[in-house]
Amino acid sequence: MNSNTNLNLEDGNLNKANSLIISIISNKGGVGKTSIAICCGIYFAHRQNKKTLVVELDSSPGDFGPLFDINNDNSLDIAIKFPDRFKNYVKNIYKNLDVLKGFSNPINAESIKEIEIQTLFHLMSEFYDVIIIDTQTVLNGTIIDALKISDNIILVSESTIESLSRISELISILNNKFLIDKNKFQLIVNKKRFFDLFKVKDISKILDFPVKGFISFDKKFNKNLIIFNQNSFIRSKLNIEVGNLINNFISSGVINEFAGKA
Numbered sequence: 001m002n003s004n005t006n007l008n009l010e011d012g013n014l015n016k017a018n019s020l021i022i023s024i025i026s027n028k029g030g031v032g033k034t035s036i037a038i039c040c041g042i043y044f045a046h047r048q049n050k051k052t053l054v055v056e057l058d059s060s061p062g063d064f065g066p067l068f069d070i071n072n073d074n075s076l077d078i079a080i081k082f083p084d085r086f087k088n089y090v091k092n093i094y095k096n097l098d099v100l101k102g103f104s105n106p107i108n109a110e111s112i113k114e115i116e117i118q119t120l121f122h123l124m125s126e127f128y129d130v131i132i133i134d135t136q137t138v139l140n141g142t143i144i145d146a147l148k149i150s151d152n153i154i155l156v157s158e159s160t161i162e163s164l165s166r167i168s169e170l171i172s173i174l175n176n177k178f179l180i181d182k183n184k185f186q187l188i189v190n191k192k193r194f195f196d197l198f199k200v201k202d203i204s205k206i207l208d209f210p211v212k213g214f215i216s217f218d219k220k221f222n223k224n225l226i227i228f229n230q231n232s233f234i235r236s237k238l239n240i241e242v243g244n245l246i247n248n249f250i251s252s253g254v255i256n257e258f259a260g261k262a
C-alpha cells in the first residue's frame with residue numbers, strides 16, 4: 001500500500017465504489033471489447049452527461065497508448081503507485097470523457113494487490129459518475145479484482161456456437177471459482193450479421209445463459225475515429241447500437257445508474 005494514500009484501509013468501505021462500474025470482458029480476442037468500452041464511455045459522457053472514465057486493464061499490449069497517443073509515463077502502473085494523484089495520469093478525449101491507459105508491462109499487472117486496485121478505484125469513484133473497464137482476453141488477478149468491484153459485467157461473444165459456449169464456461173468459472181455474482185453478467189453478441197439472429201436463437205436454447213442483446217456488424221466502423229473525427233464516431237452504427245443497448249439495460253433496470261451512490 002502506498003504511503004501517499006490517507007485512506008483508512010480498515011474501514012471496509014473500499015470494497016464498494018461510489019460510481020457505477022461496468023466491465024467489458026470476453027475470452028475471445030478481437031471480439032470488440034475495446035470498441036464497445038469506448039462506445040459505453042461515449043454513451044454516459046455524451047448522452048447522459050456524466051463524468052466518465054474508461055480504464056484499460058489490458059497489457060497484452062492494449063490499444064490506448066497508440067489510439068489516444070498516451071505514453072508509458074501516464075498509465076495504470078503509475079496511477080496504482082500514486083493513487084491520490086490519478087488525475088495527473090488520465091487523458092481527456094472528449095467533453096467529460098477521460099481515459100486511463102493500461103499497464104505498460106504485463107509483469108506489473110501480476111504483482112498488483114487487490115487492496116491497491118480497490119484503493120485506486122475508490123479514489124477514482126469519488127470523482128467520476130461512471131467507470132468503464134476494458135479488459136484483455138486472458139484474465140489475471142487484477143481483472144478478477146476489478147470484476148469483484150464492478151456493478152455490471154458485459155460479456156461479449158461472437159455469434160458462433162464455439163464462442164457462446166466458451167463464454168458460458170467463463171461465466172461458470174467466474175461464478176464458481178471467484179464467487180462473482182451471476183446477476184452481474186449480461187451476455188451480448190457483437191458483429192451480428194443478418195442471418196445470425198436465427199442461429200443465435202437456436203444456440204442460446206442449449207446454453208443456460210440468455211443472450212441479452214445484439215450489436216450488428218458495422219463494416220464502416222473504425223476505432224481511430226474517436227481521435228480523428230469524433231462526430232463521425234458518435235454517428236457510427238456501432239456507437240448508436242451500443243448506446244441504445246445500454247439505454248435499454250438502464251430502462252429495464254438491468255443496469256442501475258445510481259449503483260453505489262449513497
Ligand SMILES: Nc1ncnc2c1ncn2[C@@H]1O[C@H](COP(=O)(O)OP(=O)(O)OP(=O)(O)O)[C@@H](O)[C@H]1O
Nearest residue numbers: 029030031032033034035191216217218219221223
Ligand atoms: N460491430 C462491429 N462491426 C464491425 N467491426 C467491429 C465491430 N466491433 C468491433 N469491430 C472491429 O473489430 C476489431 C477488433 O475490435 P476491438 O479492438 O474493439 O476488439 P477487442 O476485443 O478489444 O480486441 P483485443 O482482444 O485485441 O483487445 C477492430 O478492427 C474493430 O474496429
Ligand SMILES: [Mg+2]
Nearest residue numbers: 033034058063
Ligand atoms: Mg481490446
